Amino acid sequence: MKQTTVKYLKEYVGETVQLQGWLYNKRSSGKIHFLQFRDGTGTVQAVAAKADVDEALFEQLRSLTQESSIRITGEVREDDRSPGGVELTLGTCELVQQAVDYPIAKQAHGPDFLLNHRHLWLRSQKQWATIRVRHEVVRAIRDFFDERDFVLLDAPIFTPAACEGTSTLFEVNYFDDKAYLTQSGQLYQEAGAMAHGKVYCFGPTFRAERSKTRKHLTEFWMVEPEMAYYDLDMVIDLAEAFVCFIVERVLANRRQELGILERDPAALEKITGPFARITYDEAIELLQKAGSEIQWGGDFGAPDETMLGDHFGKPVFVHHWPTEVKAFYMKQDPDNPKVVKAVDLIAPDGYGEIIGGSQREDDLDVLEGKIEEHNLPKEAFEWYLDLRRYGSVPHGGFGLGLERMVAWMCGTEHIRETIPFPRMLYRIYP
Amino acid sequence: MKQTTVKYLKEYVGETVQLQGWLYNKRSSGKIHFLQFRDGTGTVQAVAAKADVDEALFEQLRSLTQESSIRITGEVREDDRSPGGVELTLGTCELVQQAVDYPIAKQAHGPDFLLNHRHLWLRSQKQWATIRVRHEVVRAIRDFFDERDFVLLDAPIFTPAACEGTSTLFEVNYFDDKAYLTQSGQLYQEAGAMAHGKVYCFGPTFRAERSKTRKHLTEFWMVEPEMAYYDLDMVIDLAEAFVCFIVERVLANRRQELGILERDPAALEKITGPFARITYDEAIELLQKAGSEIQWGGDFGAPDETMLGDHFGKPVFVHHWPTEVKAFYMKQDPDNPKVVKAVDLIAPDGYGEIIGGSQREDDLDVLEGKIEEHNLPKEAFEWYLDLRRYGSVPHGGFGLGLERMVAWMCGTEHIRETIPFPRMLYRIYP
Numbered sequence: 009m010k011q012t013t014v015k016y017l018k019e020y021v022g023e024t025v026q027l028q029g030w031l032y033n034k035r036s037s038g039k040i041h042f043l044q045f046r047d048g049t050g051t052v053q054a055v056a057a058k059a060d061v062d063e064a065l066f067e068q069l070r071s072l073t074q075e076s077s078i079r080i081t082g083e084v085r086e087d088d089r090s091p092g093g094v095e096l097t098l099g100t101c102e103l104v105q106q107a108v109d110y111p112i113a114k115q116a117h118g119p120d121f122l123l124n125h126r127h128l129w130l131r132s133q134k135q136w137a138t139i140r141v142r143h144e145v146v147r148a149i150r151d152f153f154d155e156r157d158f159v160l161l162d163a164p165i166f167t168p169a170a171c172e173g174t175s176t177l178f179e180v181n182y183f184d185d186k187a188y189l190t191q192s193g194q195l196y197q198e199a200g201a202m203a204h205g206k207v208y209c210f211g212p213t214f215r216a217e218r219s220k221t222r223k224h225l226t227e228f229w230m231v232e233p234e235m236a237y238y239d240l241d242m243v244i245d246l247a248e249a250f251v252c253f254i255v256e257r258v259l260a261n262r263r264q265e266l267g268i269l270e271r272d273p274a275a276l277e278k279i280t281g282p283f284a285r286i287t288y289d290e291a292i293e294l295l296q297k298a299g300s301e302i303q304w305g306g307d308f309g310a311p312d313e314t315m316l317g318d319h320f321g322k323p324v325f326v327h328h329w330p331t332e333v334k335a336f337y338m339k340q341d342p343d344n345p346k347v348v349k350a351v352d353l354i355a356p357d358g359y360g361e362i363i364g365g366s367q368r369e370d371d372l373d374v375l376e377g378k379i380e381e382h383n384l385p386k387e388a389f390e391w392y393l394d395l396r397r398y399g400s401v402p403h404g405g406f407g408l409g410l411e412r413m414v415a416w417m418c419g420t421e422h423i424r425e426t427i428p429f430p431r432m433l434y435r436i437y438p
Numbered sequence: 439m440k441q442t443t444v445k446y447l448k449e450y451v452g453e454t455v456q457l458q459g460w461l462y463n464k465r466s467s468g469k470i471h472f473l474q475f476r477d478g479t480g481t482v483q484a485v486a487a488k489a490d491v492d493e494a495l496f497e498q499l500r501s502l503t504q505e506s507s508i509r510i511t512g513e514v515r516e517d518d519r520s521p522g523g524v525e526l527t528l529g530t531c532e533l534v535q536q537a538v539d540y541p542i543a544k545q546a547h548g549p550d551f552l553l554n555h556r557h558l559w560l561r562s563q564k565q566w567a568t569i570r571v572r573h574e575v576v577r578a579i580r581d582f583f584d585e586r587d588f589v590l591l592d593a594p595i596f597t598p599a600a601c602e603g604t605s606t607l608f609e610v611n612y613f614d615d616k617a618y619l620t621q622s623g624q625l626y627q628e629a630g631a632m633a634h635g636k637v638y639c640f641g642p643t644f645r646a647e648r649s650k651t652r653k654h655l656t657e658f659w660m661v662e663p664e665m666a667y668y669d670l671d672m673v674i675d676l677a678e679a680f681v682c683f684i685v686e687r688v689l690a691n692r693r694q695e696l697g698i699l700e701r702d703p704a705a706l707e708k709i710t711g712p713f714a715r716i717t718y719d720e721a722i723e724l725l726q727k728a729g730s731e732i733q734w735g736g737d738f739g740a741p742d743e744t745m746l747g748d749h750f751g752k753p754v755f756v757h758h759w760p761t762e763v764k765a766f767y768m769k770q771d772p773d774n775p776k777v778v779k780a781v782d783l784i785a786p787d788g789y790g791e792i793i794g795g796s797q798r799e800d801d802l803d804v805l806e807g808k809i810e811e812h813n814l815p816k817e818a819f820e821w822y823l824d825l826r827r828y829g830s831v832p833h834g835g836f837g838l839g840l841e842r843m844v845a846w847m848c849g850t851e852h853i854r855e856t857i858p859f860p861r862m863l864y865r866i867y868p
Contacts, residue, residue, distance in 0.1 A: 013587070013635065015587065028666075028667040028831070029635070029666075030632070030829045031829075047635055048589070048631075048633065048634040048635020048636065048666065049587060049634075049635055075828045075829040076829055077829040077830060077831045104829075104830070104831055105800075105826075105829060105830040105831065107827065107828040107829045108827070110828050111824075111828075125821075125824075126629075126821075127626075127629035127821045127822075127824060127825065128629075128824060128828060130629060130630065130632075130633040130634075131632065131633040135633075136633055136634065139589060139591060139630075139633075139634070140589060140634075142590070143584075143589050143590040146590055147580075147584060147590075150577075150580065154573075154577060157443070157445065157479060159478075159569060159570060159573050160572070160573040160576055160577075161569060161858045162642075162659065162857065162858055163858070163859070164657060164858070164859040164861055164866075165595075165642050165644075165657055165861075166656070166657055166861045166866045167866065168866045168867050168868075178610050178611065178612070179610070179611050180608050180609070180610050180619070181608070181609050182608070182656075182866060183646070183648070183863060183864065185864075185866070187866050189610070196557075196858065196859055196868075199556075199557035199558075199560060199868075200560065200569075200858065201478070202460070202560075202561065203478065203560040203561040203565075203566055203569075204478040204479075204560075204566065204569070204570075205443065205459070205477055205478020205479055206478065211641065211642060212592075212595050212641060212642065214595075216613070218613070226596070226612075227594060227595055227596055229592065236458075236459075236478065237458040370535075391555075391556075391557045391867070391868035392557075392868075394541075394555075394557060394558060395557065396535075397537065397538070398505045398537040398540050398541075398558060399460045399461075399505040399506055399507040399534075399535060399537045400507060400534070400535040401458070401507045401534055401535065427592065428591045428592055428593070428594070428626065428630065429593070429594040429626055431594055431595075431596045433613060434613065434615075436594075436596045436597065436598045436612060436615070436617050437598050437821070438626075438629075438821035438822075
């Protein structure tokens with residue numbers, strides 16, 4: 009007998025196969041059991057009618073509990089009404105382990121309960137689908153860069169100094185010294201771009217923010233491409249192609265998961281380039297007209313981002329930001345030193361900033377001045393200054409937060425569901 | 439004029455193109471300059487003969503320094519003697535930035551000097567090639583699992599408890615609490631396997647070991663697949679196919695880099711399955727015969743691993759290890775409780791253990807006993823025990839250390855060159 013997984017059942021219509029997995033759910037009457045069987049690749053309904061199976065099996069199925077592990081055999085039948093297009097006529101069922109009182113029941117649980125049971129909650133349909141979309145997004149991200157001659161250059165996690173202020177850094181006892189967990193691999197990517205032309209890193213990053221919002225995690229994944237001989241416009245072009253590529257891949261390969269998540273694909277199908285590109289000045293004007301109290305020089309709040317997203321109905325690039333709200337390494341606009349060549353990409357539907365990028369300051373003197381202005385310890389940045397001493401070139405890049413991207417794709421309200429084991433203020437278990 | 443990169447020059451033979459990059463090296467006579475030009479995708483020789491170019495350009499090239507950034511144009515000519523098969527007849531050269539006294543010169547530098555200049559050292563040919571092999575290995579790893587229906591399930595970095603003892607853990611101040619940096623994502627992958635059938639994580643892991651050897655980093659990347667309904671033999675089969683797949687990809691796509699690294703491809707071409715599979719008992723016998731003082735019950739030292747690697751000339755699986763030297767979660771052999779269903783894969787040529795894996799203990803009672811025996815805090819493992827309470831199945835997996843694999847592929851003596859910014863005892867800069 010052929011052993012297979014739910015994913016490939018359609019290839020075995022008319023045949024009897026063996027599957028290994030778990031009982032996801034069960035509906036029973038006195039005469040028939042409908043088992044929802046899952047094996048990680050998908051779910052399928054297995055039907056056992058009292059008239060068709062032997063009595064011992066029928067009785068065994070009656071006592072079979074949710075999430076018990078089972079090996080089953082059955083004949084594969086086409087069934088247009090089922091999501092996978094097939095059903096199973098159950099032949100045998102071998103119990104591997106009986107699960108007693110599985111904690112996650114049908115009724116609604118609060119978020120704390122579910123997060124405390126994250127190791128089991130992952131088995132629920134929507135969580136299962138979310139992780140699969142996350143996988144697709146990760147794959148799309150890597151494919152996008154790999155196909156375009158980027159080289160993967162993993163950034164270090166332990167860093168000696170802060171990239172953007174120290175208040176939100178996690179401190180580690182590093183033998184007889186202190187180290188900090190990285191907030192961004194960007195500075196290291198700049199070194200990489202000078203060696204490889206185009207590079208990216210894609211790993212976990214950390215922010216010790218004492219904020220409990222639906223958009224914050226203390227530990228999240230970020231992809232950061234960096235390109236030599238790129239100006240701001242080229243950075244924006246790349247970011248636009250990148251976001252469109254990810255959306256296309258999710259639509260092409262994860263329709264089933266979007267269905268489980270009740271995410272309307274139409275909301276993603278409209279995400280095609282070109283995206284609007286407006287200056288920060290234009291954004292301020294739009295926001296003030298729409299009733300925001302934001303003043304020139306201020307950073308956007310979540311309501312401002314939502315407003316901009318709603319206005320365009322698609323992602324929108326906001327570029328040329330006030331120098332004061334952006335990091336020291338961003339390229340000063342030679343025509344207007346009050347602004348830097350920075351860009352944010354704001355997603356629609358309230359998902360906010362998903363990309364932040366810039367052209368980088370490639371002039372040694374200007375950069376040294378900025379490090380002084382920001383009161384940063386110059387010794388710690390000597391290596392970074394070397395990149396301007398030895399073969400400096402115009403360059404730029406951006407960062408995209410994986411979990412925000414996944415939340416947007418899935419239509420997930422809270423970012424905590426987009427990562428297998430979320431880490432938040434007061435949560436490191438399980 | 440067409441702008442391109444060194445990688446694609448062969449497509450432009452007979453045409454004039456523009457390139458952007460850096461001067462890698464220069465040889466000059468009074469009558470001719472040979473520029474080694476690099477742009478991250480490769481290097482090409484650009485030739486300027488005094489007789490062919492105007493005098494100002496010839497003079498400019500005379501003063502051009504190593505690692506200065508330049509834009510050049512030139513005609514592409516076929517040249518069978520050059521590694522890339524083409525050369526450039528230089529037309530113009532625009533200086534972007536002149537590099538003064540680039541620190542890494544031709545003469546040999548000590549490792550400390552090079553590591554202090556890692557941000558520049560990355561540009562050197564061998565380092566450039568190593569990072570590209572690393573990229574290929576990472577890509578192969580992800581492709582292998584993605585093509586086999588594994589789901590990526592990123593493990594958390596912050597963990598509340600130790601997986602294998604606490605002495606080598608990095609401690610983090612986590613708000614008002616303590617957290618530890620992960621040493622392995624495995625326990626979390628077991629939860630994932632029960633949700634997705636087959637999963638893997640691939641991220642940085644941390645060991646606070648006070649050892650300075652050529653095989654140790656405090657921060658390194660590890661890939662850890664975990665499979666439901668797998669026994670030890672299936673784990674070994676998968677690990678064997680996996681290693682062969684990576685080697686094949688490196689040989690298929692990175693011949694040029696192996697050449698730069700002076701790594702003989704023949705050493706990798708012989709790495710084909712099947713690999714020998716011996717029990718720990720058999721390994722001990724072999725080692726003792728070969729003169730090792732190892733006794734039954736001891737873990738292998740580096741010389742033991744080298745001996746085994748030399749004996750087989752190929753990777754060798756050693757399975758069924760003494761319970762005492764292995765972790766608490768490994769499956770006790772029902773026929774012999776003194777050993778567990780664990781496996782190590784030892785690479786040849788002194789590269790040592792590159793894979794460690796096992797079937798996991800899936801029996802709740804046995805596992806609870808092990809947690810007690812090891813004096814582990816049971817509360818911290820309640821979620822892990824849940825995996826045995828609710829739908830326990832035979833399962834297993836393994837971990838492969840990325841940097842050791844890359845070192846083996848590249849023939850690199852010290853693992854520190856296989857990661858862009860190595861972190862070691864007393865080194866977190868740059």
